[in-house]
Amino acid sequence: MDGPDAKGLIFHVTSVLYRNECNIISQDEYVSPAVGLTEGQFFMRTEFESPDKLDPQKVLKDLREAIASPEINLRINPKKKKDVVILATKEHHCLSDLLIRYNFDELDANILAVVSNYNTLQPFVSKFGIPFHYITHEHKTREEHEDAILRTLEIYQPEYLVLAKYMRILSPEFVSHYPNKTVNIHHSFLPAFIGANPYRQAYERGVKIIGATAHFVNNNLDEGPIIAQNVKEVDHRYMATDMAREGKEVEKSVLTQALKLVFNDRVFIYGNRTVVL
Amino acid sequence: MDGPDAKGLIFHVTSVLYRNECNIISQDEYVSPAVGLTEGQFFMRTEFESPDKLDPQKVLKDLREAIASPEINLRINPKKKKDVVILATKEHHCLSDLLIRYNFDELDANILAVVSNYNTLQPFVSKFGIPFHYITHEHKTREEHEDAILRTLEIYQPEYLVLAKYMRILSPEFVSHYPNKTVNIHHSFLPAFIGANPYRQAYERGVKIIGATAHFVNNNLDEGPIIAQNVKEVDHRYMATDMAREGKEVEKSVLTQALKLVFNDRVFIYGNRTVVL
Amino acid sequence: MDGPDAKGLIFHVTSVLYRNECNIISQDEYVSPAVGLTEGQFFMRTEFESPDKLDPQKVLKDLREAIASPEINLRINPKKKKDVVILATKEHHCLSDLLIRYNFDELDANILAVVSNYNTLQPFVSKFGIPFHYITHEHKTREEHEDAILRTLEIYQPEYLVLAKYMRILSPEFVSHYPNKTVNIHHSFLPAFIGANPYRQAYERGVKIIGATAHFVNNNLDEGPIIAQNVKEVDHRYMATDMAREGKEVEKSVLTQALKLVFNDRVFIYGNRTVVL
Amino acid sequence: MDGPDAKGLIFHVTSVLYRNECNIISQDEYVSPAVGLTEGQFFMRTEFESPDKLDPQKVLKDLREAIASPEINLRINPKKKKDVVILATKEHHCLSDLLIRYNFDELDANILAVVSNYNTLQPFVSKFGIPFHYITHEHKTREEHEDAILRTLEIYQPEYLVLAKYMRILSPEFVSHYPNKTVNIHHSFLPAFIGANPYRQAYERGVKIIGATAHFVNNNLDEGPIIAQNVKEVDHRYMATDMAREGKEVEKSVLTQALKLVFNDRVFIYGNRTVVL
Structure with missing residues (x-):
């Protein structure tokens, strides 16, 4: 995910994953510093294992609802070549x-x-x-x-x-x-x-x-x-x-x-x- | 913090920080893979800014309650030389x-x-x-x-x-x-x-x-x-x-x-x- | 060539090559420092172009005569795979x-x-x-x-x-x-x-x-x-x-x-x- | 020394040093390849120990005579800070x-x-x-x-x-x-x-x-x-x-x-x- 920085982004993502019983394997994020009128930009990559039955689109939908900001780009990429x-x-x-x-x-x-x-x-x-x-x-x-x-x-x-x-x-x-x-x-x-x-x-x-x-x-x-x-x-x-x-x-x-x-x-x-x- | 890996650790930490109106500046974590009978070990370092009025000990107390595991070591180090x-x-x-x-x-x-x-x-x-x-x-x-x-x-x-x-x-x-x-x-x-x-x-x-x-x-x-x-x-x-x-x-x-x-x-x-x- | 260090080794080699109208392309040498009773060891690698008519064995023979030390190893390797x-x-x-x-x-x-x-x-x-x-x-x-x-x-x-x-x-x-x-x-x-x-x-x-x-x-x-x-x-x-x-x-x-x-x-x-x- | 490349330069230098009983400690040279009308350029740095009684200017004079080319720059730098x-x-x-x-x-x-x-x-x-x-x-x-x-x-x-x-x-x-x-x-x-x-x-x-x-x-x-x-x-x-x-x-x-x-x-x-x- 990436987009303008806002308070609680990490919290919302980890909440959604926790509720969906996903296990976070690694999570890295970076916030570019705000400079002058340019606000900070938030980037996060989370690698997680989901339960077999779980549809990735369900997680994506939950994430969109929790974050509720159209400016934040959310993507789920299944691990594949x-x-x-x-x-x-x-x-x-x-x-x-x-x-x-x-x-x-x-x-x-x-x-x-x-x-x-x-x-x-x-x-x-x-x-x-x-x-x-x-x-x-x-x-x-x-x-x-x-x-x-x-x-x-x-x-x-x-x-x-x-x-x-x-x-x-x-x-x-x-x-x-x-x-x-x-x-x-x-x-x-x-x-x-x-x-x-x-x-x-x-x-x-x-x-x-x-x-x-x-x-x-x-x-x-x-x-x-x-x-x-x-x-x-x-x-x-x-x-x-x-x-x-x-x-x-x-x-x-x-x-x-x-x-x-x-x-x-x-x-x-x-x-x-x-x-x- | 470090200790045996468990589901929800990142979620609990980010929840507590969110509730205390702390702003996460950077967060890095690592989980050592479970090998044989040895379970994975969780390590996380979170850098955050807290509101002026906030006592770090309050955050630490909240973290202990949220995580509720005596095996997890929690430390708060104010930034100083x-x-x-x-x-x-x-x-x-x-x-x-x-x-x-x-x-x-x-x-x-x-x-x-x-x-x-x-x-x-x-x-x-x-x-x-x-x-x-x-x-x-x-x-x-x-x-x-x-x-x-x-x-x-x-x-x-x-x-x-x-x-x-x-x-x-x-x-x-x-x-x-x-x-x-x-x-x-x-x-x-x-x-x-x-x-x-x-x-x-x-x-x-x-x-x-x-x-x-x-x-x-x-x-x-x-x-x-x-x-x-x-x-x-x-x-x-x-x-x-x-x-x-x-x-x-x-x-x-x-x-x-x-x-x-x-x-x-x-x-x-x-x-x-x-x-x- | 390599062997015990002695005065004039470089001179003798360059003399022989000069007389045989060989053109030195590169020459590197190293002398290991004498330590205690161990004398220095001389190493030299000379890359040269020889006139078409010249037999490398002729150069090798001249080198042996000029250096006149059985302890010095001399080799000529034509450039090849x-x-x-x-x-x-x-x-x-x-x-x-x-x-x-x-x-x-x-x-x-x-x-x-x-x-x-x-x-x-x-x-x-x-x-x-x-x-x-x-x-x-x-x-x-x-x-x-x-x-x-x-x-x-x-x-x-x-x-x-x-x-x-x-x-x-x-x-x-x-x-x-x-x-x-x-x-x-x-x-x-x-x-x-x-x-x-x-x-x-x-x-x-x-x-x-x-x-x-x-x-x-x-x-x-x-x-x-x-x-x-x-x-x-x-x-x-x-x-x-x-x-x-x-x-x-x-x-x-x-x-x-x-x-x-x-x-x-x-x-x-x-x-x-x-x-x- | 440096200057236009010519056959015998290394030979002349080592000859002069040999005659003056100088001991070469290290010698490195490089010849830039001739490109088009530009001829190759020769560079050599020789580190040598001279007998106590020897005047460096004597060596320099011998080198100039042996090389006999005004285009070759010759310098002798005594080792000093x-x-x-x-x-x-x-x-x-x-x-x-x-x-x-x-x-x-x-x-x-x-x-x-x-x-x-x-x-x-x-x-x-x-x-x-x-x-x-x-x-x-x-x-x-x-x-x-x-x-x-x-x-x-x-x-x-x-x-x-x-x-x-x-x-x-x-x-x-x-x-x-x-x-x-x-x-x-x-x-x-x-x-x-x-x-x-x-x-x-x-x-x-x-x-x-x-x-x-x-x-x-x-x-x-x-x-x-x-x-x-x-x-x-x-x-x-x-x-x-x-x-x-x-x-x-x-x-x-x-x-x-x-x-x-x-x-x-x-x-x-x-x-x-x-x-x-």
Whole structure:
């Protein structure tokens, strides 16, 4: 749940769960401080076990009555794997990390399909028995290309899109089909080195640390809410290509870390920030 | 609060706070999983603001009535600086880190005095206007030495003892005067290299990472509940003395980090483990 | 090269390379300090490009003449991929990390085969077209089992063995066939938690950091020269199984990091320590 | 030494040192790769012990003759502490870290004086017996203020200036007095959050990691060659002020780390990058 802070929110939730004989396994909440005229915002994630006979919608209804505020968003997510489609281009490292985890049942998601604008990764993906859709952007306008992808996505009806080093910019129109449901990995420590060739930029600036950023995609390139970041030390011996090679290790671990949070319903979006409970 | 897990604990606490018009600022809880015949253990730390007129003892009384279980420990700690005495020997790095923070009002504690079995650090401590007690262990039995220290501590009535590289082993009798209130920094990544000369041992084993451990002191040397640990990479060029020098940076940061948690009442002791909320 | 330190070693090497018109790309050396009666030990790794017509053996001969000390070990390793066989049991994470890198030509080694005492990983390994040898230890003495493995290894003549979570103890006899050529990943931050079930031990000690160690295997279990170590923070919420799950991320990254060093001839063994240049 | 790469440079240096009976303790070199028309650049740092009777200038002269290239810069720095003056404003954390190390003889520098545009830190600095110069910028043009500082610096003739959270921008004219000899600590992970209030910017962008950067000061604000960087994880609970508080820990450790490298003559400046040997 999230919404404007008010007295008694935790009390009302725990009362409802207590009356419904639910057992709270974990509960985390956060209240953003009120600043000037902006009131505090309340976020809470409660994990609970319910009696077998209990309908989750009954709990949700009770919660709505107890809290009685239309401004408070309440959601109940039964614990289950999320359905996802992965978009990739030519680089394998993020994709292969996800496929391996999926193959060994270590990912909190079902990978329904992989879509790519190149066929480079097709042989690899097919080892895992996952549909691979090669949708080239050549000889297509951006709109035509995105339409082709959207039609493919419609087949799978994924809950989340994962951009695993998908190297093309998505239009606001495309993004609007999966609002707050598209996760991208950016190969820099945002907001440093926005845009093209971040490792080249990092090399030229002579930085001693490089990084990667997983974020939700919104309409502004590289500016969506950040979910997770991580870094790696480099030194003068790293040329741009060395940074790119070592950066891949960071990219894949950050993307996996972010997806684990997202697929477990731990990430709230608040303005351009995330609250991770 | 902590004690055996039971249904409704969070509900009862939030009810009492709600009725008393207290505003919950943050609330963290943890339930250790039931294992075999051992039932789960419940830990909760709630930070709340109370109305000015409210007596904390009233809240505590209400909580006891609502929870009605003698096995549940309930404590209310008003937010205030803890009174501490620091024990040191000859090394300055942990002590000076604490003194600087205290000097600039960045420590959640009042440093009442420094006690040392050497007078090496006296000139430094006196710069900060803090009493320094030089109590040599020479020509004394351990019992006599500890008695002398205990008599000095009685003057100050500290809530916590901090062993800031105090290099003598304390007897169970001494420790029993400050049960779960004595924090030590050990210069190794426990449980590796228990005992004397850990950096020498680390060098001889050829490790690539060294560390430090802050822990509560109990009757078994280096075996009390761990509060915080941190590490630092080393390589073949580090002799034991180099490890010791670089290790000091880790020691002081781990001790400071642990004390911040302890002084903010965030650390629960459970068997030989800590739960940090 | 390595051996007892002596004046002029660097000079002699650079002279020989200069006369042979070799271009030094990088050169790293280390001299262990003389301690008591033990003299310093000299280690140097020089990467150089030689003229096309030059026979490396000619350089080696010139070096031997210039240095003229039988105690100095000189080796010339042409840059090439190492031939390796991987031993595994049931866990996939280290193995799959290596196979993916090998599949995309990102490993400085040729994986000739995988040997396992279970057939669990056979379907996965076969996706990559790599021979998989299932050699059960059931109904065999240790000697018989190791003999069966050794006969399989003889087919491949690997330069290195990689124990990618191979969960059986190897006899000194077995180890002696690949002296200083067997790399193991141990699932603890050695020397903490030697032996069985390190994550269980870590949980019971209540540590706040777990780790993994890649090391050469010698005759004493878990006591060979350490190549690389890394760690990860945990907290009270981690049960032993959680530590094991998260520890796998560390294990695979440490093993990969260590192998990169070993396969690039960067690791010298000196007593029970490694010098990594 | 540094300059355009050429065959035989290492050979010539080791020859000269060998003939002069110097013992090489450590030697590190780096050659930046030739890119397009830009040839490679050679950097080497050799630490050696010379016979007592030997004049360093004799070695330098021999080196110049052996190398015989005016483009190669050769320097001999006898091992000694550097003379420095520290500039600060109101924040103590970087300054106090340096003063403590200096007080206990753990800094490779002599702190000759502290200059500040506020008198806030005067009482603290005076505890350590170090001259404190309070030079306010009020009622002065920038030129007048910098002139006043420069006149004070002339008294001390420092080799290096350390800007320990000196919060005013220095003019190119000022900087030109200490070319490549002024080290600044910037409170962000450059090049992210250039300019004012980086922690405020970091908060608004919702980053999950903050950092600090130590760099040489040149004429472009926050754009000089980077010496060292480090980072710290944050989360949604950190407001800008929390980031600032925690960031101080990173700032002081990065500045100390950078100064250790600079004062040991390990840092070469090459364009806008540093090579650290």
